[in-house]
Amino acid sequence: MLEIRDLAKHHKLGRVAVPALDGVTLRVARGQFVALYGPSGSGKTTLVNLIVGLRIAPDRGSVKVDGRDVAAMSRKEGDEYRLHHLGVIGHPGILQPGATAVGAASVRLRMGDVRHADRAIVPLLQRLGLGDRLHHKVEQLSMGERQRVVIALALSTGPQLVVADEPTGSLDTENSRKVLALLRDLCRERHVALLLATHDPEAVEFADEVLELRDGRLGAYAADRSPVLAESSPPD
Amino acid sequence: MKLSSVRYIYEGHIGARSVLVQLAFATFGISVGVALLFSSQVSSTSLSRSVTQLNTQLVGASQLQLDARGPEGFSEGVLEAVRHEPGVRSTFPILERQVNVIGEAGERSVDLIGVDPAALRSTVPLLHRFSAKLLRHAKGVALPGPLASEINAGPLIKLQIGGRLTETLLGPPLTQADVGGLVHSPVAVTSINYAQHLTNSEHRLTRIFIRYRKGQGTRVRRALAGLATRSNINLNPGNFDSQLFAVAVSPESQSEQLFSAISALVGFMFALNAMLVTIPARRKLVEDLREQGASPRITVQVLLFDAFIIGVLACALGLVIGDALSIAVFRTQPGYLSFAFPVGNDRIVAWQSMAIAVVVGVVAAVAGVLWPVRQILARRIGAPRQFALSRRTRLALLIAGMAFLALTTLVLLADTRAAVIGNATLIAALVCLLPLLFDGLLRLFAFTSRFLGGVGASMAVDELRAPQTRVRSLAVAALAAVSVFGVVEFQGVATNLKRGLDASAHDLDSSADVWITPRGSSSLLSTVTFDPIDTAALAHVPGVRQVSVYRGSFLDWGTRRLWVIAPARDSRSLVPSSQLLSSRRGLASRRLRAAGWALLSQALASEYHLRVGQTFTLPSPRPLRMRLAGVTTNLGWPPGAVLLNATDYARGWEGSDPSAYEIQAASGTSLAAVRSGVAAVLGSQRGLAVETAGERAQRHYALAAQGLARLTQIRRLVLTSAILAIVAAMASLLWQRRDRIAFNRSNGLPQRVLWRSLVCESAVLLGAGSLIGAIFGLYAQLLGSHFLSVVTGFPIVFTIEGVAAISGFALVSVVAVAILAVPGYLAVRVRARSVSPAY
Structure with a gap:
């Protein structure tokens, strides 16, 4: 599904080029949940941005989704890819304040001209445990509930790949676990490839596979969080 | 995408309080521009339409x-x-x-x-x-x-x-x-x-x-x-009066068209700038939408919906404000035109005035929302652009700015009639050179602030230099610059025109020491006749050396209602020397004293292809064969004037009634005493007024000021709108700064220092912008004054009105900073938060 090969990206700070990613190679199959663990500044967000393909392009290597190179997509293909094939789960802050749970979660369906978008999103929200909060405004929801609305938004158009960037960053432990369990179950049910970028060691427990990113390089995850850098190679 | 979906997404966008507040500021900013345009248009159209109305009522189907x-x-x-x-x-x-x-x-x-x-x-x-x-x-x-x-x-x-x-x-x-x-x-x-x-x-x-x-x-x-x-x-x-009036107000209309066009440019800049300060919020919307997979078409739909809402609200608010302004600031002042035309002071609102204002408001809103076009259309939107000028860009701006300045000079020298284009190129030069001049002034301030010390000043310099906020800062500086530019130009041109009109009035009034005219303002041009009085009695008043008959009226020649001025042949001075454009004063004066010579306004002479010495027929009640003694300005009467001696006038006009008496005083006599003596003789004739040349000139000056009232009104309006637009833009900027202020407070910076920094930043931003605008405004004065002189034929004295520049600069910057101190104070009261500061 997702295939990243020898990916490198440098950020320019003035005249200095700082490496953000350096030769990253990984693969996530449909229905698989891969966690990408790394401290702040390790390059996780850069990797997520390269998968989204909207803000930056790689200096080297490729990101392929279903065999299509994201960086080589035309503008139209890119928009279509982000709307129908990719779901991005970020901070609940992206939700539009003032909108109801149904409204906020159905934005992507509306963009895709789905008829009765606010009705179509209801089963997903109910599956996420928001059946009795459908018409509550975003500000009236708890952080955990908001995060579930974000998940619904990402999954609403039926993408094959979901990328989650620190989805539990603003949640307490209990809520984090609930949200991650839900996310894992939903992706399995829908046979969706899920890549989770996190610095939370507890979050990785939900993943089928964990990789560690440090200083832009990928290594095997060590449970004691002192990873041994390995040759960048695709996981089994 | 369906409209309901667009609306849905848009509602989500404006659900955030911070976005809503910024949009409110933008809406207010645009409405100020719309108000400026609308009220100036109402003022322009009211005058001519009141005469058309009378004409329609009177003429009917004739x-x-x-x-x-x-x-x-x-x-x-x-x-x-x-x-x-x-x-x-x-x-x-x-x-x-x-x-x-x-x-x-x-x-x-x-x-x-x-x-x-x-x-x-x-x-x-x-x-x-x-x-x-x-x-x-x-x-x-x-x-x-x-x-x-x-x-x-x-x-x-x-x-x-x-x-x-x-x-x-x-x-x-x-x-x-x-x-x-x-x-x-x-x-x-x-x-x-x-x-x-x-x-x-x-x-x-x-x-x-x-x-x-x-x-x-x-x-x-x-x-x-x-x-x-x-x-x-x-x-x-049947409708001839409308034609006559159209010609009479043509110079005024042309000058007002120029100033309306400048107001439109200024209003558009206000509106556009109001939108530019909201770019960060809109850029974030674009990024959010595109990350969720929105195509450029969907993005543009949402943005246009944004423009529609802002445009409609701003235009509605702008029309209401403009209407109020046109009542409060703009009052139609028919002035001297009412002596020859029944000009009313009705305020007439035409649909065209509303349409122009609304179109400009909507265009500004659309241009503003589509400004982040790079983010909308690009395959990759990239990180928010940090506005730092490369050396190459600076050079390009300098070349473009100088080219626009050269173009303006070309217009000034070659074709002054294209003053609107000249003003547009001058504003373009201003916009191109503004970043460079602004940087220079900022560097100067940074240098001087080193000696003054204080954290506030250095924080302000850092903030103004930050590439992330540069577009917004330059937008506000441009706003101040364009406002002061307009104010300085209007004030300078009005002053030059007023000086010219005063000089003309002074020349005409000083042909006698004491005047006898019918009472009331309508006799100020000496066109109202009255029954002759006993001049022998007047001649016996102590100090009176000579009493002469002055005649005058209006005469329709072609489509011009001319002012006929006919002083006595033995008047002290027949020729208004400061207004003579061709022929020598002495020669023109000698010819006028002889029979059969007349002075004509330049526009008339050009219209009938007459040169000095050539003969023409004046279409008086008894047509007169005259020769052209010289060419003058329009002597302050827009359709033009003809000046001949009173004896010739009596030949051409059947009646011999005077419209004034000119009295020359013996040298060394007190004019006040002569005036009192004459008034005493006229005691029973309460309908006549006696005044000295100086007193009469004062009335003329007041009349000229009244005629220029609209220029003053436009200037006042631009000034008021400028301050409102600047306050809206700056308040929006300060509002966006709240997170950073909260962050600074969490780092221990006291409110007092933060407030000083904000006030200092506002002062530098507005001071620099206003100063640049004032300098360009001085050039615009020349352009505007030449335009009025060439196109309208008004008497104009060319000077560079430095006081206008200084007062415009000081008023805009000081008043705006004083007002901004309040939102600045409120902004620094934000609760300290250790959130990452976002621009």
Whole structure:
């Protein structure tokens, strides 16, 4: 599904080029949940941005989704890819304040001209445990509930790949676990490839596979969080 | 995407309080631009439309009119001849005379219109509700309600006709229902018989409106043309007054078009800048939408919806503010034009004025929302652009700015008529050079602030240098620059024009030491005749050396209503030397004192292709063969003027009534004493006023100031709008800064320091912008003054009005900073938060 090969990206700070990613190679199959663990500044967000393909392009290597190179997509293909094939789960802050749970979660369906978008999103929200909060405004929801609305938004158009960037960053432990369990179950049910970028060691427990990113390089995850850098190679 | 979905997404976007507040500021900013445009348009159109209104009411369906060439009118026998002409369907004779109505609370110069009661219903829509029978027996006049209230007219009212005062009954006030829009016009209506009686013009008329039968036009026109030639009167189209007035206000219209165009540019800049300060919020919307997979089409749909909402709200608010401003700031001031035309002070709102203002507001809103076009259309949107000028860009801006300046100079030298283009290129030069000049001024401030010390100043410099906020900072500086530019240009041009008009008035008034004229403002141009007085008695007043007759009136020549000035041949100074454009003063003066010579305004001489020394026929009641003694400015009368001696005037105009007496005092005599002596002799003639040349000039200066009132009003409006727009833009900037202020507070910076930093930043931003605008405004003064001089023929004294630049710069920057201190103070009271500071 997702295939990243020898990916490198440098950020320019003035005249200095700082490496953000350096030769990253990984693969996530449909229905698989891969966690990408790394401290702040390790390059996780850069990797997520390269998968989204909207803000930056790689200096080297490729990101392929279903065999299509994201960086080589035309503008139209890119928009279509982000709307129908990719779901991005970020901070609940992206939700539009003032909108109801149904409204906020159905934005992507509306963009895709789905008829009765606010009705179509209801089963997903109910599956996420928001059946009795459908018409509550975003500000009236708890952080955990908001995060579930974000998940619904990402999954609403039926993408094959979901990328989650620190989805539990603003949640307490209990809520984090609930949200991650839900996310894992939903992706399995829908046979969706899920890549989770996190610095939370507890979050990785939900993943089928964990990789560690440090200083832009990928290594095997060590449970004691002192990873041994390995040759960048695709996981089994 | 469906409209409902677009609306849904948009509602989500504006759900955030911070976004909503910014949009509110943007909406207010645009509405200020719309208000400026709308109110200036209303002011421009009100004047001409009030005359058109009177014309329509009076002329009705009449196709032709016979017009007297002088104030004495023509014999009623002409009417009989017209009525007997085959093909004539109906006639509507009137007698018009400029009179003063005097009430308990003041006096007004009005157009006394005597109408034929028998013809009221059949011919004209004027006074439809009047009873012909009532009017026929009326021994009184009717005044429009607002005018009657203004002068507090009682049942008996005084009329000053020429130098004579008389009392008459006042009928019920005319209301809007009686006379429509004319209710705001300076008119007095009575029956023609009574008007003839009041004005001592028995069996005289000044105009006959004529309606001919279908298919008889050519025949009637031919017959009436012969009659007009035989009777020394003019045959004109029925709506001729509108044409005359159009020519009369043409210079004013042209100058107002220039200033309206500048106002439009300034208003558009206000509106666009208001949108530019909200770019970060809109850029985030674009990024959010595109990350979720929105195509450019969807993104543009949402943004256009944004523009639509902002545009509609801003235009509605702008029209309301503009309407209020046009009532409060802009009052139509007919000024000297009311001496020759019945110009009302009605405020007329035309749909075109609204349309222009709304279009500019919506265009600014659309341009503003589509500004992050790079993010909308690019395959990759990239990180928010940090605006730092590369050396190459600086050079490109410098070259473009200098090219625009060169283009402006070219317009100034080669084709001053293209002043609107010149102003646009000058503003383009300003916009190009602004970043460079702003950087220079900022560097200067940073250098001086080192010696002053203080954290506030250095924080302000850092903030202004931050590439993340640079577009917003430059937008606000540009706003201040364009505002001051407009203010300085308007004030400078108005001052130059005022000096020119004053010089002209001074020249004309100084031909005598003491003047005798009919009382009231309408006699200021000395065009109202009165019965001759005993000059022998005046000659015996101590200090009086000489008493001469001065004559003057208005004369229609082609489509121009000319001001005829006819001082006595033995006047001290016949030629207004500062206004003479060709011929030597001495020679022109000698020729004028001789018989058969006249001075003409430049526009007239050009229109009839006349050169000095050539002969022409002046279409006076008795046409005069004259030779051109010289060419002058328009002497402050927009359609132009003709200056001849009073003796020639008497030959051309049948009557020999004076319109003023010029008195020369013996040298060494007190003019005040002479004036008192003359007034004592005239004691019984309360309708006449005696004033010294200086006093008369003061009245002329006041009149000139009144004529320029609209320029002053536009300047005041631009200034007010500028301050409002700047405050809106800066308040929006400060609002966006709240997170950073909260972060700074969490780092221990006290409120006091943060507040000082904000005030300092505002002061530098606005001061630099205003200074740059003031410098460019000085150049614009030259452009505007040359335009008025060349295109309108007004007398203008060319100076660079530095005071205007300094006061404009100081007013905008000081007032705006003073107002901004309040939102700045509120902004720094934000609770300390250790969130990451976002720009």
